[in-house]
Amino acid sequence: MALREVRKEGDPVLRKECRPLKEMNDRTRQLIDDMFDTMYEAQGVGLAAPQVGILKQIVVIDVGMEEPEPLVLINPEILEMNGECTDYEGCLSVPGYQGQVSRAEQVKVRALDPEMKEFELTADGLLARCIQHETDHLHGVLYIDKVIGELEQPAADEEAAEE
Numbered sequence: 413m414a415l416r417e418v419r420k421e422g423d424p425v426l427r428k429e430c431r432p433l434k435e436m437n438d439r440t441r442q443l444i445d446d447m448f449d450t451m452y453e454a455q456g457v458g459l460a461a462p463q464v465g466i467l468k469q470i471v472v473i474d475v476g477m478e479e480p481e482p483l484v485l486i487n488p489e490i491l492e493m494n495g496e497c498t499d500y501e502g503c504l505s506v507p508g509y510q511g512q513v514s515r516a517e518q519v520k521v522r523a524l525d526p527e528m529k530e531f532e533l534t535a536d537g538l539l540a541r542c543i544q545h546e547t548d549h550l551h552g553v554l555y556i557d558k559v560i561g562e563l564e565q566p567a568a569d570e571e572a573a574e575e
């Protein structure tokens with residue numbers, strides 16, 4: 413198990429555009445393993461490569477569903493957004509805070525899996541929210557840019573899922 417340092421808000425790496433991944437190799441497989449380890453250790457439900465300082469379009473997600481998770485999205489592209497849902501979210505790069513963000517209720521995403529095979533996935537609820545949050549990270553966007561009202565400092569037992 414290898415943990416990577418999670419970059420915090422204010423670190424310029426979180427504001428950069430990530431490059432698409434062109435090919436899979438051992439180094440990138442290790443990165444994905446480390447991203448899962450780091451996410452689970454922090455009790456997060458999603459993590460994007462720029463959060464560990466790597467400007468590549470790679471996301472790992474596990475919101476606690478059985479299928480299709482744990483999920484790796486490489487070069488994700490959101491094809492469709494339907495409905496609207498406002499809920500709290502948090503981010504491992506903005507520890508101790510949460511805020512309400514309006515997201516699409518359902519998304520259809522196209523991405524590559526770790527074998528670089530293209531797939532499409534339709535998701536709703538927390539998984540849809542997480543996919544949108546993580547895809548934003550790949551383009552230098554944090555949820556705090558979209559928060560409705562004020563950021564809040566919740567009690568430990570009231571924390572929103574952190575992504």
Ligand code: NI
Binds near residue numbers: 504545575
């Ligand atoms: Ni985040």
